[in-house]
Amino acid sequence: MTTKIINxxxxxxxxxxxxxxxxxxxxxxxxxxxxxxxxxASLTLGGDLLTLGHSATLINGxxxxxxxxxxxxxxxxxxxxxxxxxxxxxxxLGLSLGLGKAGVNGFNYTEGVETGAKFYPWAIKKxxxxxxxxxxxxxxxxxxxxxxxxxxxxxSNYSKFITPIHAGLTYTSRNYMYNIGAxxxxxxxxxxxxxxxxxxASSYSPLxxxxxxxxxxxxxxxxxxxxxxxxxxxxxYVLEKENGISGWYxxxxxxxxxxxxxxxxxxxxxxxxxxDMNNSFLVPEIAAGKxxxxxxxxxxxxxxxxxxxxxxxxxxxxxxxxxTALEGYKFLLDYHGFVPFIGPSIMLDHLVVNVNGTKxxxxxxxxxxxxxxxxxxxxxxxxxxRTNLRYVPGHHVKVKDDKxxxxxxxxxxxxxVKFFGRAKIYKKxxxxx
Numbered sequence: 444m445t446t447k448i449i450n451x452x453x454x455x456x457x458x459x460x461x462x463x464x465x466x467x468x469x470x471x472x473x474x475x476x477x478x479x480x481x482x483x484a485s486l487t488l489g490g491d492l493l494t495l496g497h498s499a500t501l502i503n504g505x506x507x508x509x510x511x512x513x514x515x516x517x518x519x520x521x522x523x524x525x526x527x528x529x530x531x532x533x534x535x536l537g538l539s540l541g542l543g544k545a546g547v548n549g550f551n552y553t554e555g556v557e558t559g560a561k562f563y564p565w566a567i568k569k570x571x572x573x574x575x576x577x578x579x580x581x582x583x584x585x586x587x588x589x590x591x592x593x594x595x596x597x598x599s600n601y602s603k604f605i606t607p608i609h610a611g612l613t614y615t616s617r618n619y620m621y622n623i624g625a626x627x628x629x630x631x632x633x634x635x636x637x638x639x640x641x642x643x644a645s646s647y648s649p650l651x652x653x654x655x656x657x658x659x660x661x662x663x664x665x666x667x668x669x670x671x672x673x674x675x676x677x678x679x680y681v682l683e684k685e686n687g688i689s690g691w692y693x694x695x696x697x698x699x700x701x702x703x704x705x706x707x708x709x710x711x712x713x714x715x716x717x718x719d720m721n722n723s724f725l726v727p728e729i730a731a732g733k734x735x736x737x738x739x740x741x742x743x744x745x746x747x748x749x750x751x752x753x754x755x756x757x758x759x760x761x762x763x764x765x766x767t768a769l770e771g772y773k774f775l776l777d778y779h780g781f782v783p784f785i786g787p788s789i790m791l792d793h794l795v796v797n798v799n800g801t802k803x804x805x806x807x808x809x810x811x812x813x814x815x816x817x818x819x820x821x822x823x824x825x826x827x828x829r830t831n832l833r834y835v836p837g838h839h840v841k842v843k844d845d846k847x848x849x850x851x852x853x854x855x856x857x858x859x860v861k862f863f864g865r866a867k868i869y870k871k872x873x874x875x876x
Contacts, residue, residue, distance in 0.1 A: 496648025696858030811835030
């Protein structure tokens, strides 16, 4: 699964670069350039209902069907390439609407944060019904406890990464996108630990459906007016005169951390945790750095805190990771405000594992990669939106002869970046004029 996800990310990233047939240098802002850049991408916000079909397991030797579940979710995304793609992150609200089942307690069949892309062969357009295909990746989770069991921490949790294939239709009105879609997931069969040493054949539904409605907003549309265009060129001239295009910034945004490989420690010491990946959602990320206009690159420091807790039967394991990263990344090109970047990430991590009260602490460095893109229509903004992904292969903590993996793919979909000083420069010139 790790190789498939890395290959998928590499394909998507290189696909974007391959589509960039021209490099635009933000030096002189013309109406044609701004018009094309501001229509390149739009922000989307909305709600989604995902229906997961029936799952099944063995209870007392009999195959038992467990009920379907419906999950309300929040979607944050953005259309790019003039309506031909939609990149998004969908966050579950923590509700799973479905009935219980005789013989089990605490039944839970859900999917976690979904990160994906939809591709439209014909661009979405107001008043048009448009088909799409897509792909996403996310964790799924399955858990129950047999009635009558008296374990301290109830039953085990089975989780794994899935990569659903999507197909559906989008209708676009003046301000909204209405979506209906189907998703298919392969390899729906698995073994579930019903007790610490008993596995039973189980399955989840490979086919599920979702409906959603998004509000889409072109937040840069006003820049294409003649008055705004005049102001953009004046601002650029002022920043260039004051050496203000290069400058310091701070950034903040929610991130996710998805474990990319399994831990040999769980396989050998607690096999019922082996399939339960260490994934964190809504990880707070704060960063600060400096942008260098000459050379078009950033130097960045980012801090993140992640926490995981596993409990099943008579075992509880808490894990945490506090990571500080020093990064330098180069912007590769500017394709109408879509500005991808890539570079190294040098991390220092404080890793803690607590197994039933026995604590293991490690402070260790790691080297990874950071890549992503800015939405940077002009060089004159006091703020911008950034998407960044960070990956550190092989990161782990040793427990005797085994490893607990911390090799996460971190995905910060929307990060708010604020530049120091630019607003002050503009204020100074407004007073002089």
